[in-house]
Amino acid sequence: MLGTESVRLSELRSSRRALRAERARVTYWRRLVTARIDLALACVAPPDQLGVDLTLLLDDAVHTAPPAHADLSRLLRHCLPITEVHRLDELYRLDARLASYQRNLDRVSASTTAEFIDRLTLDPLAALAGLPASPSPM
Structure with a gap:
């Protein structure tokens, strides 16, 4: 808080x-780190095929078939190098540090917002100070 x-x-x-x-x-950096982790894991353990166990259940309910597994798997062929898997600990630590930083930002933001609201409660007209004046009606 200020x-x-x-x-x-x-x-x-x-x-x-x-x-x-x-x-x-x-948030954007955390998404990038998480995506990197997901890609590293997907290179080692690719995701399962979609829709295999649900064909009969989804026949009438879903009108769009999932993409072919071969088409999806093709995305992982040019995956990150296998050495990326060895960096998973580093990526997890980085995500933990980003998460901690994000929690601290949220805490400071919440206290700054609380102070802002407290100040407005004490002096609501102060919200207008510093704002551009509206033009006078002619």
Whole structure:
């Protein structure tokens, strides 16, 4: 939390905006790390074929057949090198660090938002300070 009385609402707004942007970047990095983990695992243990056990159950209910297993498997042929599997521990540690950072960002964002709301509760008109004035009606 920014915590001082001298912090203006505009500074709290800016802080919240910066925290949301950083949260979006962390989320994207976590998705990339998770995708890398998934690809490394898929090279070693490819996913099973879709729809094999459900053919009779889905016949009338699903009007689109799943893609052919050969078509899906082709995506993994040019997979990451097998050495990527040896980096799984590193990738999991990296994801854990990103998750921890994300939790900390969420905590700071929540406390900054709480302070912002507290300040608005005490002085609702302060929300208008710093905003562009609306044009006068003619």
